[in-house]
Amino acid sequence: MEIYHMSDIVSLLGLPYPPQGRTSYYIPCPCCDDKPRAKHLNINLQKDVFRCPRCGVYGGVFALYSLYTGVPVDKVRDVLNERLGTSVQTEKAKQKLEVPAIQEYPITDIDTRHATYEALLSLLTLAPDHRDNLLGRGLSQRDIDRLGYKTTPVVGTTAIAKQLQSQGHYLAGIPGFYRNESDNWVFVHERRGILIPVRNKDGLIQGLQIRRDNVNRRKFRWVSSAERKDGCKAEGWPHLAGPVRSVLVLTEGPMKADVIHALSGLAVLAVPGVNALTQLRSTLAELRDEGLTEIKTAFDMDFFTNCHVQNGYNSLLALLDEMGFQYGTYVWDPRYKGLDDYIWEHCLQRKRPK
Numbered sequence: 147m148e149i150y151h152m153s154d155i156v157s158l159l160g161l162p163y164p165p166q167g168r169t170s171y172y173i174p175c176p177c178c179d180d181k182p183r184a185k186h187l188n189i190n191l192q193k194d195v196f197r198c199p200r201c202g203v204y205g206g207v208f209a210l211y212s213l214y215t216g217v218p219v220d221k222v223r224d225v226l227n228e229r230l231g232t233s234v235q236t237e238k239a240k241q242k243l244e245v246p247a248i249q250e251y252p253i254t255d256i257d258t259r260h261a262t263y264e265a266l267l268s269l270l271t272l273a274p275d276h277r278d279n280l281l282g283r284g285l286s287q288r289d290i291d292r293l294g295y296k297t298t299p300v301v302g303t304t305a306i307a308k309q310l311q312s313q314g315h316y317l318a319g320i321p322g323f324y325r326n327e328s329d330n331w332v333f334v335h336e337r338r339g340i341l342i343p344v345r346n347k348d349g350l351i352q353g354l355q356i357r358r359d360n361v362n363r364r365k366f367r368w369v370s371s372a373e374r375k376d377g378c379k380a381e382g383w384p385h386l387a388g389p390v391r392s393v394l395v396l397t398e399g400p401m402k403a404d405v406i407h408a409l410s411g412l413a414v415l416a417v418p419g420v421n422a423l424t425q426l427r428s429t430l431a432e433l434r435d436e437g438l439t440e441i442k443t444a445f446d447m448d449f450f451t452n453c454h455v456q457n458g459y460n461s462l463l464a465l466l467d468e469m470g471f472q473y474g475t476y477v478w479d480p481r482y483k484g485l486d487d488y489i490w491e492h493c494l495q496r497k498r499p500k
């Protein structure tokens with residue numbers, strides 16, 4: 147039986163090729179990108195998968211072909227056998243798209259990640275504009291210190307890695323760290339922004355997200371060193387703000403969860419997206435063991451306008467149902483984008499001194 151790769155489909159459908167040396171790249175999403183230069187669909191040639199973080203469409207080689215041609219997924223193999231069947235043609239397609247192999251580290255355990263990330267954050271500071279931004283969302287000075295938000299390092303990323311190593315911290319298998327051409331460890335140089343620790347129920351740091359300055363799209367990104375020498379990819383970890391309680395609010399994004407918790411005192415769990423449910427199931431199972439029985443979903447009001455997101459939300463509710471949780475939805479004034487904005491405007495702004 148023929149084995150097909152993403153590179154075959156990309157050639158066959160005439161989709162854009164990756165920039166030189168890259169195996170993961172973005173092209174316009176056929177489902178949700180309506181603006182001329184928008185590119186949300188990620189294609190990963192090394193892993194033979196695609197995914198749009200905006201609308202949530204994802205899949206493998208056959209699903210990509212199906213998405214563009216309308217051929218049902220279970221018929222794609224036959225169609226490809228017909229179109230690409232001879233090995234000569236497949237070889238040709240492969241030659242056009244040489245996929246370089248990059249050695250990445252598998253992710254290390256959470257205790258090690260937590261220790262390294264804590265040490266990293268302790269070397270960094272929070273810039274005044276970032277502090278003002280967080281205060282403006284309703285976090286207090288004390289909240290900000292407790293949460294450990296910092297400004298991304300813009301220089302000295304090699305020196306930082308060196309210092310962490312000299313303190314005895316592990317860097318291999320920790321998303322964000324990789325080796326440069328001289329084989330020295332480096333922390334990724336990212337666009338300036340706020341580093342947000344993403345924590346588990348015990349407060350341990352799973353990974354870091356960045357809220358990037360001055361961007362409108364994909365504002366929040368994981369700190370990751372995927373596709374770098376000895377790098378490591380971040381996973382879509384959920385984030386718990388507040389102690390485990392019987393009732394939990396479920397929302398999107400760790401910063402939003404931290405703000406809702408700080409403003410309301412509710413326990414809030416952030417999922418990376420309603421289409422990223424893999425890690426959520428195991429997290430919810432752990433929380434259920436500790437007494438969680440009921441979940442209130444509180445996603446932004448503009449979150450359900452897209453069909454793929456709607457499907458994701460339905461899968462989320464199906465998951466909650468299947469796991470035996472009671473669940474309901476927080477509804478608020480739609481003039482406010484998120485529950486955090488609503489609480490801030492209506493309940494707490496006057497009470498809370500900055």
Ligand SMILES: [Zn+2]
Pocket residue numbers: 175176177178179186187198199200201202203
């Ligand atoms: Zn999309």
